[in-house]
Amino acid sequence: MTVPVGYYLILAAALFTIGLVGVLVRRNMIVMFMCIELMLNSVNLTLVAFSRIHGNLNGQIMSFFVMVVAAAEVTVGLALIINLFRLRSSVDADDVRSLRS
Amino acid sequence: MAEFVVFWIMAPLALGSALSMLFMRNAVHAALMLVLNFFAIAVLYAVLEAQFLATIQIVVYAGAIMVLFLFVLMLLGVHRDEAPGGKLRRQGPFAVFFGVVLFVVLAITVAQPFLSSEDACPDQVAAGTESTEPGSCVGLAGANREGNVRGIGLRLFTDYVWPFEVTSVLLVIAAVGAMVIGRKKENAEDLVDQLPSTDPSPEPEPDPEPEPESLAVAGEPDLEGTTES
Numbered sequence: 574m575t576v577p578v579g580y581y582l583i584l585a586a587a588l589f590t591i592g593l594v595g596v597l598v599r600r601n602m603i604v605m606f607m608c609i610e611l612m613l614n615s616v617n618l619t620l621v622a623f624s625r626i627h628g629n630l631n632g633q634i635m636s637f638f639v640m641v642v643a644a645a646e647v648t649v650g651l652a653l654i655i656n657l658f659r660l661r662s663s664v665d666a667d668d669v670r671s672l673r674s
Numbered sequence: 675m676a677e678f679v680v681f682w683i684m685a686p687l688a689l690g691s692a693l694s695m696l697f698m699r700n701a702v703h704a705a706l707m708l709v710l711n712f713f714a715i716a717v718l719y720a721v722l723e724a725q726f727l728a729t730i731q732i733v734v735y736a737g738a739i740m741v742l743f744l745f746v747l748m749l750l751g752v753h754r755d756e757a758p759g760g761k762l763r764r765q766g767p768f769a770v771f772f773g774v775v776l777f778v779v780l781a782i783t784v785a786q787p788f789l790s791s792e793d794a795c796p797d798q799v800a801a802g803t804e805s806t807e808p809g810s811c812v813g814l815a816g817a818n819r820e821g822n823v824r825g826i827g828l829r830l831f832t833d834y835v836w837p838f839e840v841t842s843v844l845l846v847i848a849a850v851g852a853m854v855i856g857r858k859k860e861n862a863e864d865l866v867d868q869l870p871s872t873d874p875s876p877e878p879e880p881d882p883e884p885e886p887e888s889l890a891v892a893g894e895p896d897l898e899g900t901t902e903s
Binding site: 574575576577578579580581582583584586587588589590591592593594595597598599601603604606607608610611614617618619621622624625626627628629630631633634636637638640641642643644645646647648649651652653654655656658659664 | 675677678681685688689692693695696701704705708711712715718719722723724726727730731734735738739742743746747749750765766769770773774776777780781784785786787788789790791793794795810811812813814816817818822825826829830834837841844845847848849851852853855856858
């Protein structure tokens with residue numbers, strides 16, 4: 574009745590995959606952004622699991638920094654999305670094609 | 675035993691909430707599913723002997739970041755459900771296929787060496803006792819002997835003090851950048867990218883595909899309604 578650490582790693586890999594597929598198939602930019610958050614979280618889970626495997630706290634500190642960077646990324650990204658909404662009146666990723674010749 | 679029960683409750687919860695986030699058409703429902711996922715992951719952190727990160731996960735992610743997401747969703751209008759299909763609907767099966775390939779590769783390369791039953795970490799109830807089992811997992815009983823928060827704090831302010839300070843600069847830059855990007859422009863000439871209708875020098879843009887016409891027809895009345903209201 575024990576849980577090998579590999580199970581956590583498999584769970585993290587599955588969550589990462591779900592986030593990646595979400596970024597690829599969803600078109601609402603906010604939902605794509607949430608999927609990126611999911612991917613970051615799965616990587617955090619991997620770091621914490623490896624921290625337990627190696628028996629020191631470096632992995633937990635790394636995932637702490639990942640959380641900080643994710644918070645910074647969310648503020649800037651949501652500001653970008655709001656600005657795009659002001660220009661395009663839509664948060665659909667397909668509508669943003671100004672750079673396409 | 676406790677870890678076994680908690681893992682097999684929380685792991686399906688995390689997977690199910692992530693999958694249902696993928697399939698929710700409404701963005702607000704997707705955000706709520708993501709909150710549930712964050713809570714499940716926070717419980718898994720606590721089981722993995724990362725109590726500080728579990729708390730931070732709930733406070734920062736499920737609290738601050740998701741409130742920010744929901745705030746932006748409310749600001750931009752929640753009535754817009756994503757229509758199924760769209761321009762990239764042929765991309766879906768490929769995305770799922772390569773996602774499955776990525777999952778298999780990750781599972782084989784990262785997780786497979788730690789899957790046997792002697793890779794289970796030593797029970798955290800028996801703290802302080804050195805592990806004599808042959809497994810590869812050391813466990814955090816030694817590193818967390820004086821408490822997880824104390825251990826992380828000691829490392830954060832000694833070995834990692836320089837990255838910590840850089841992180842504070844990053845947060846300040848992100849806050850200022852978000853204010854600069856998100857503020858309302860005083861005059862419309864500041865906008866580099868104008869809407870096609872308000873473009874001062876309209877150029878006939880060549881559009882090779884026939885699909886954008888239907889999109890433009892569908893998008894036009896919606897656009898009028900939001901700018902007037």
